[in-house]
Amino acid sequence: MPDLDLTIGTYLYEHTAALIDGTVAIEGVDATFETAPLISDTFRRMVQGDFDVAELGLTYFLRTFDLDDAPFLALPIFPNRNFRHSALFVNTAAGIEKPQDLAGRTIGEFALFGHDPGVWMKGILAEDYGVSPDQCRWVIGGTDHPIPSFDWIPQPVPAGVDIRHAADGQTLGAMLEAGAIDALLSVDVPRAFLDGSRRITRLFPDYEPVERAYYRRTGIFPMMHLVAIRKELAQRPGLVQAIYRAFAQAKDVTAQKYRAGAAKQHMAVMTPWFSELFAENRNLLGEDWWPYGLAANRKAVDTFLRYHHEQGLSKHLLTSQDIFVPGLLDS
CATH class of the missing domain: 3.40.190.10 (Periplasmic binding protein-like II)
Incomplete structure (x- = not known):
């Protein structure tokens, strides 16, 4: 069976670079990746129908759930997160x-x-x-x-x-x-x-x-963005799992560079005292300091969903069970 053609929008982060440059492939998918200098342009194009799968800001994604026919479901992939x-x-x-x-x-x-x-x-x-x-x-x-x-x-x-x-x-x-x-x-x-x-x-x-x-x-490391997929594609057997595995593998390629670099005091990084910062962050945040999957992120996601509803931005109080593809609820 030929590979499925998908157009995927995401920002060029260090943890998505291996996907965009082809180092990591999505099994069974012939993927065309598109990026943009402004991530909001990727959000807009996803909402307007240009992408099959794309990074979306959490609030942008959730606002579509109040449409008569919400077009997306979420994958527990969080390419952008920051304390605020x-x-x-x-x-x-x-x-x-x-x-x-x-x-x-x-x-x-x-x-x-x-x-x-x-x-x-x-x-x-x-x-x-x-x-x-x-x-x-x-x-x-x-x-x-x-x-x-x-x-x-x-x-x-x-x-x-x-x-x-x-x-x-x-x-x-x-x-x-x-x-x-x-x-x-x-x-x-x-x-x-x-x-x-x-x-x-x-x-x-x-x-x-x-x-x-x-x-x-x-225990919350706030996420800003997730990866969304069109609902009709989310039904294809094995597809969401393949996309999830590829994004996780691309992230791990970068994480492993940092782990290996610790032995040489991260001499490839031009930030002074970076090794100390890396060690401090790893001690606080754990070995997987940028986790994907629902188990490690459920509290943070449900907290954002509650805030979104409390602030009048969602008509209904949603939970993780409502927004993520069923095939990855146990990730």
Whole structure:
């Protein structure tokens, strides 16, 4: 039987590179991989029907579940994950010194109300610090480049939450530096901050210990994206298992390079003291520090699903059982 032709969209990460360059193949599939400089372009093209399988931001994926005929199911492959306390920036003149000070303030948010880091941090702010989204005003836009509203994906507006889009030509980074907004929740670090502006700082300046403590307390390494497949393809015998195995193998190719590199103090990596950081991360996060599969990620996924519903972005409270392909529920 000839291989199945599939077009797959994903970002070029170090842990997907072996798939994209052909080092790792998907059994029974003739795959064409496509990437894009902006991952949101891959999301858009998946939603618009250009891909059979693609990386999707969690919130983008979940918003399709409120359509009359949800087109996708998820594979427990998480190509993008990051701790997100570091994603909150504040104007230094706004008098915001602790999370509770965000109540009553105007906060910019990148791209859409409830982008993936936004869902995580709003959930954490509400759960850990008592600040819920309805206590703030929200301005949606681009961090350093103006972006229009993403009209290709549902845009639920939660009741009782003050949300508006930035005006044409405005950027959230410039608004934060000027004091037009008090804080910014963004996957992108504002250019002014990177350039050393004294008008912008992180809400958690020493964020690494905060994020490590969060992991020790919760066991959650927040994922931003998963891999989605069209429902009609998910029914093909053995296909989702083959895709899952290939993504896992590609990830393991990279992970093994880091494990082997420890013996030579990672001399192929140009970051000083990287070996110490690698050892510290491995000690905290475990041997499989970037896990795929549902067993290792169920708590994190279900937490995101709960936050998504609590923030008015899902009509129904979904669980992992609802969104993942049945053939990988035991992964």
